[in-house]
Amino acid sequence: MSSSMGFPLVMFIFLFHFLTCNSSIWAQKSEDVTIIINGTTPVSTTDENYICATIDWWPDDKCNYNQCPWGSSSVLNLDLSKATLEKAIEAFGPLRIRIGGSLQDQVLYNVGNLKTPCHPFKKMSGGLFGFSRGCLPMKRWDKVNKFFSKTGALVTFGLNALYGRHETKKKGTWGGNWDSSNARDFIKYTISKGYNIDSWEFGNELSGSGVGASVGSEQYGKDVIKLKSIIDELYNQSQSKIPILLAPGGFYDKQWFNKFLQVSGSSVVNAVSHHIYNLGPGVDRKLVNKILDPNFLSRVTRTFIDLQQTIRTHGPWSSAWVGEAGGAYNSGGRNISDTFVYSFWYLDQLGMAAKYNTKVYCRQSLIGGNYGLLDMNTYAPNPDYFSALLWHRLMGKEVLSVKSIGSPYLRSYAHCSKGNGGITLLLINLSKNTNFTIKLENLISLSMKNMTENTRLITRSLKSTFSWVGKKTTSNRPDLREEYHLTPKDGYLRSKTMLLNGQPLSLRSQGGGDSPRFSPALIEVDSPISIPSLSIKFVQLPKFDAPCCKRQV
Template identity: 50%
Template sequence: MLYLNDFQDMKNKILANAIKAFNPLRLRVGGSLEDQTVYKVGLVTKCPHFKNNMNVRRFGFSNGCITMERWDQLNQFFNETGAKVTFVLNALRENKSENKNSTLWVGNWNKLNAQEFMKYTISKGYKIDSYELGNELSASGVFARVNAGQYGKDTIILSNLVKKLYANFSDQPKILGPGGFYDKEWFNKFLRVSGPGIVDGLTHHIYNLGAGNDPKLISRVQDPFYLDKIAQTFKSISESIKQYGPWTGAWVGESGGAYHSGGTNVSNTFADGFWYLDQLGMASTFDHKVYCRQVLIGGNYGLLNTTTFAHNPDYYGALLWHRLMGSRVLHDASPYLHSYAHCSKDSERGDITVLLINMSNSTTFVVNTVNDLNLFPSDHTELPPREEYHLTPEGRTFKAK
């Protein structure tokens, strides 16, 4: 996800180069306020800005709007940086809360505003990799929720709309959902109702470290047994797909570790890499196809500094993972030495890339490889030297940035 304050942000070379380095980087456009967003296109004439309003139950903001001028600017930025775009649509457009004190929203999704938005997007030649319906509406939801059966029906409406509008495209946008926290009963029913060939990516969110202001946060990112607890969620998602949706794939649609903007002097430091890299390895072990980090810019958990766009430590971890680790997973972890081995990305020689994370603050592990011919290649071998990347905090300070 990406927060940009004004058009000048999109002219920043540090920001642009940070995105280009991934070639491509997926940007998820949406989030907490997505289900309060209207698109100023077609019959929509009023386009208010989001305003702080503590009388509003959903996140303390009034409803807001995105103009097509702003959408044009964003797509110019996406095109220049080669970003791959996932766009989250308002799932609560004209739906109604069950009653004044209820968080349950009822009624079929009104597709009209989204339809006009898609038509405009197509007319301008803007490429969307995937559309997702709503944000954090599954199970008990976050300030709002939709029943699994209703959400399944709404996702079918979205799928049919995309198939109709993109009928002449050989590469149609994928359909994602539900973009919320995993609940076995809710997710299973959603897959049953939506049925085969509708959902391309089953997206779920993870904030397994607790609140950003929790003083225990710094100890949690170093505790291998605490970090391993979330493995059950990854496993359960995989089981839901195997039983009810073998046509789809699991995605982590959003994860920042600690919610409420992450932890000060934790989420944006070297320490967070113990959680983040372990998450990437764990997600791959349980056959997840995509992992979206919250957030590129914004809060304490941004990969880039909010004001200077300087790279925080997790940016480098993400970049190395993206460049080195292939999609084939060979091995996973042990208690204090977490190890993840993949076939190397874009390798034709059968190379292997291994990620080793020492979760102990008192033990040094010695790792040897058997018959490693390319550690010190001689003049008689065509093998390149082995590459090693050592991630250490500046000044050996655990909270270094």
């Protein structure tokens, strides 16, 4: 290529990248959208501690696409002395943490009668995921639990479900009974030390056709019965609170999940855990386009709907958990999964999963890979950390019905506000060039319009025809709403700096980091709600008339 042709081509590529990644360049237009909220009764509920993050087992030489983004972020080598890590977890008060991942079914626990030497993971040709078996020394487990106790984390631990099995002639399919001896010794040790485990999970991605390995649903059901028996026995002996049991921790396969619940039977599995990686491979060049495509984001609703039906039919004693979700698999998308643009996917997932009665949503990962909530090297929060923390502090467990009349590019979810009366509305604007103005309607107010004039006159003496109750806040100021508007720095969607109402978010650099304080914009409650293009907004409406939320105050 001649030099005269090369410069224009380079400039074209630069301008194309600049235009597609800067939200402020596109010609803007405005559009009205009506959102109707029904606050009479919740459509579903989440756990009080819905937000969860994972810590994986990957060693530092785990690589994808010629990059090795895990470093020292695993259960075995994470630097637990970092004050920033400690403060980041404490800020949730508490944060759920799930220990697990692809290598968990190759982890041995160096306790009891284990006859195999305790060696770390090493690369091995022909090994599952290219690695040998690894081992968790009890000295490390002690340190991990001391850290969790200090930070107040709620811990889910994923157990090795392949121990004792063998690969059959059919590649990737494992047969034989599960050998529970090592897990039993490990659980017994954990109880003896007084370590608080909120839940035990059985296996990782062994359901259906599996990822790397699979186990038949009938065998899996029989083995989880055995695990439940061990947990009940050991915790009853110690007179300790019995943790809940999660399974199977894999991708949803209707036939497999149905059979698994049928075999395991009533009240064995407390939560049916499944994984979500709906964005495809992290190397996909269209990853950002997928994130900003409402039709693409909605495809995964089928999984939530079908799992709901499976639980209603075959396991009504259990609930649904998203045990692991990273959006893009194989460690996420470099310079995408740890930037502002990923919060469009992440917050939409939190809202969608909650609507379909998911109790807990575990993000892959707390730290490590390209999709960590915390930066692997500095431990500083990435944008999705603040999205998760805002959700945790603002969104209560009661999920409300929301009907949006207008553009599909405006995604909206509503919950009872956490710890307060009223509701919190989450608005996600995926449009590159449209600012939306929201007309918010309360189904209660709309129902009033169908009443007789006399009845409405009587009702008006009791409450406003607007969606608000009362004229003053506790501060004796005119009714105000709180807005938390999230945008990327300089309008650059792949920025690692998230702005809240125009101000950069970070952990305070005092004593190694402090809990972030989110300062809302205070807006007159009856003024229009707007959401600019390619941005996110939490809107807290303390006087919204939602009877099911009043009962929670």
